[in-house]
Amino acid sequence: xxxxxxxxxxxxxxxxxxxxxxxxxxxxxxxxxxxxxxxxxxxxxxxxxxxxxxxxxxxxxxxxxxxxxxxxxxxxxxxxxxxxxxxxxxxxxxxxxxxxxxxxxxxxxxxxxxxxxxxxxxxxxxxxxxxxxxxxxxxxxxxxxxxxxxxxxxxxxxxxxxxxxxxxxx
Numbered sequence: 001x002x003x004x005x006x007x008x009x010x011x012x013x014x015x016x017x018x019x020x021x022x023x024x025x026x027x028x029x030x031x032x033x034x035x036x037x038x039x040x041x042x043x044x045x046x047x048x049x050x051x052x053x054x055x056x057x058x059x060x061x062x063x064x065x066x067x068x069x070x071x072x073x074x075x076x077x078x079x080x081x082x083x084x085x086x087x088x089x090x091x092x093x094x095x096x097x098x099x100x101x102x103x104x105x106x107x108x109x110x111x112x113x114x115x116x117x118x119x120x121x122x123x124x125x126x127x128x129x130x131x132x133x134x135x136x137x138x139x140x141x142x143x144x145x146x147x148x149x150x151x152x153x154x155x156x157x158x159x160x161x162x163x164x165x166x167x168x169x170x
Contacts, residue, residue, distance in 0.1 A: 003062075003065060003066045006035070006038070006066045007066065007068075009038060010038075011038050011039060011040040011041075012037065012038055012039050012040060012159075012160075012165060013040055013108075013110070013111040013112065014037075014039045014040055014111075014112050014113075014114070014156070014159055015039065015040050015041045015042065015043055015082075015087070015111075015112070015113040015114070016030055016033075016034055016039060016042050016043070016113075016114060016116065016152055016156070017042075017043040017045065017075070017079070017089075017113050017114065017115040017116065018030060018042065018043070018044050018045060018048045018115075018116055018148075019045050019046060019048070019075055019115050019116065019117050019118060019123050019124055019127060020045065020046040020047045020048060020117070020118040020121070020124070021044075021047075021048045021049075021116070021118060021119065021148060022047070022118065022119055022120075023055070023119060023148075024049050024053050024054070024055025024056045024058075024059075025055050025056075025058060025059045025149075026059075026119065026147065026148045026149045027044070027048060027049055027053075027055070027056050027059075027060075028055060028056040028057065028058060028059030028060035028061075028063075028064065029059045029060070029149030029152075030042065030116070030148070030149050030152050031051075031056065031059075031060035031063040031064050031067050031069075032059060032060050032061060032063045033149065033152050033153050033156060034063065034067050034156075035060075035063035035066050035067050036063075037156050037157075037160065039067070039156070040068070040111075041067070041068040041069060041070065042067055042068070042069040043069070043070060043071075043072065043075070043078065043113065044069060044070070044071040044072070045071070045072050045073075045075030045078070046073065046075055046124075048071070050069070050071045051064040051065075051069070052064070059149075075124075075127065076124070076126045076127055076130060079113065079115070079127060079130060080130060082113055083130070083132070086111055087111045087112070087113045088110055088111065088112050088113070088132045088133065089113050089115065089127075089130065089131045089132050089133075090104075090112060090113070090114045090115070090131060090132065090133040090134070090135050091114070091115040091117070091123045091127060091128050091131045091133075091134050091135070092114060092115065092116055092117065092123070092134075092135050092136070092137065092151055092155060093117060093122055093123045093128055093134050093135075093136065094122075094136050094144065095128060095134050095136075097134070098134040098135065098136035099133060099134065099135050099136065100135075100136055100137075100138055101135055101136065101137050101138065101154070101155065101158055102138070102158075104133070104135055104158065104162065105162055106159050106162050106163055107163065108163035108164065108165055112159065114135075114155055114159075115127055115131070116148045116151060116152055117148070119147075119148060122145075135155070137151060137154060137155075
């Protein structure tokens with residue numbers, strides 16, 4: 001698919017939200033994943049770098065040009081406005097009462113925005129508090145976190161699988 005055809009194609013009603021991501025390489029990898037699955041948009045918040053940026057370009061390998069994105073300094077305010085527009089907000093975090101990824105049952109009729117947090121501090125508490133859902137990925141090793149770009153790929157694929165959109169007849 002050409003970049004112009006991609007921009008005109010139907011997109012999944014799914015947005016990745018990056019909350020204060022430090023690594024341009026992680027951001028670029030998320031752009032590439034979002035392009036691969038034809039997501040609606042990437043939302044960049046706070047200190048998250050935005051294109052053009054050398055490290056983003058290095059791992060995005062052009063996806064920073066094909067993917068729609070916007071940057072917001074006040075990410076919580078933007079997420080609240082998204083909720084008013086009918087978007088459901090999920091955060092990926094380890095908190096009491098979280099829903100395990102395998103128990104998340106998204107519908108293809110819903111619009112989802114999934115927030116990925118800072119590599120060290122995770123998702124800001126204010127954003128966790130406003131979320132419609134907190135999703136946790138099961139982990140069984142000595143580390144209790146995944147790289148943000150790896151986590152993004154897992155969550156997007158689970159959404160695709162659960163909604164039956166994995167054949168990408170979008």
